[in-house]
Amino acid sequence: MSSAEQGVGEILIPEADVRTRVAELGAEISADYAGRDLLLVGVLKGAVFFMADLMRTLSVPCEIDFMAISSYGAATDSSGVVRILKDLDINIAGRNVLVVEDIIDSGLTLSYLMRSLRARKPAALEVCALLTKPERREIEVPVRYVGFEIPNRFVIGYGLDFAERYRNLPYIGVLHPDLVPGATR
Ligand SMILES: O=P(O)(O)OC[C@H]1O[C@H](OP(=O)(O)OP(=O)(O)O)[C@H](O)[C@@H]1O
């Protein structure tokens, strides 16, 4: 075990399975957006890893931009105070926007984001999330492309952090149970 892996309880989705699924999503998205312009909007920081890999499986021309959203604190604090820390650089009016997320958990971040993006009148607005935890959903958000449905466990790796660490793991792991108290975000 490398020192980067200390704290990993178990591997939930091995690296090869992640790679296969990302390629499948890329093929599906490429078919759906054939002949249309595509703008990928990544949500910093966790989605960067998924987005970089997904983009390299796309066979349609595409651009990227990023947003940073403030965390609203612990999941127990679901007051939903979400703020934009970094907005998009470009105007998305009339564009085909695909929001790329690493995980949808309560749905609060994405719900806020979609409201903000919809108000800017894109031609199309869809979501691609690598992971979703349906059991934890507090607000429904339509997600067009989903990589994996996962159980209610705190996951790390492939962009997902616990206290800013573990993003560099090449697989999706479950945080070791000894570290779980407080691991709500
Ligand atoms: O569905 P929700 O309950 O809102 O949770 C999902 C959000 O939480 C994580 O981001 P985080 O705030 O940890 O930022 P990060 O990507 O920088 O780690 C994740 O990347 C999603 O954006």
Ligand code: HPA
């Ligand atoms: O399970 C998770 N892991 C890491 N970050 C998260 N943000 C929401 N859910 C998670």
Ligand SMILES: [Mg+2]
């Ligand atoms: Mg995080």
